[in-house]
Amino acid sequence: MKTILSAEQMDLSIQRLAHQMLENNQDLENTVIIGLQPRGIFLSDRIVTALKSIVPQQKIQYGRLDITFYRDDVRNSLHIANTTDIPFSIEGKSVILIDDVLYTGRTIRAALDALLDFGRPAKVSLCVLIDRRFSRELPIQPDFAGKAIDTIITDKVKVNWKEKDEKDEVVLV
Numbered sequence: 001m002k003t004i005l006s007a008e009q010m011d012l013s014i015q016r017l018a019h020q021m022l023e024n025n026q027d028l029e030n031t032v033i034i035g036l037q038p039r040g041i042f043l044s045d046r047i048v049t050a051l052k053s054i055v056p057q058q059k060i061q062y063g064r065l066d067i068t069f070y071r072d073d074v075r076n077s078l079h080i081a082n083t084t085d086i087p088f089s090i091e092g093k094s095v096i097l098i099d100d101v102l103y104t105g106r107t108i109r110a111a112l113d114a115l116l117d118f119g120r121p122a123k124v125s126l127c128v129l130i131d132r133r134f135s136r137e138l139p140i141q142p143d144f145a146g147k148a149i150d151t152i153i154t155d156k157v158k159v160n161w162k163e164k165d166e167k168d169e170v171v172l173v
Helices: 007-024 040-054 106-116
Strands: 002-005 031-036 061-065 094-102 123-132 144-149 157-160 169-172
Touching: 002 007, 002 123, 002 144, 007 040, 007 123, 007 144, 007 169, 031 040, 031 106, 040 061, 040 094, 040 123, 061 106, 094 106, 094 157, 106 123, 123 157
Parallel strands: 031 061, 031 094, 094 123, 123 144
Antiparallel strands: 002 169, 157 169
């Protein structure tokens, strides 16, 4: 097991991602942030908290999206869905999708399909903590990435979150 990001490095990456989002979306009035269930919400919760501390005067529209039934790899098995909570319109808005790891791109493809059920955004950006660069099956790239790593197909990247796994770290198993 190799540590890719320590807790301190994760905190710095999250702060940097929040600042990059503000650089690219000056006015958050027309921007919405959507965390992908289940594990992307730990990152999106922290980014939203960071944004609120940087620009406390701006209202941040934040939702959570479950993509369980949009995935192409769960057709013949029983899955329990997480909660989708998008209490605002995404029509004509700039949407920032947030997930923990970008690997093949299939999760993001499913998220885009699910997102369109809520309206037609003006723009969709992608933010991830870890970008596994050379493992794509679909032409999907992040707009914001905490760290890009090169892995082989047998490697597993595990993002541990204090809220769920008792400590913050990203490891390569």
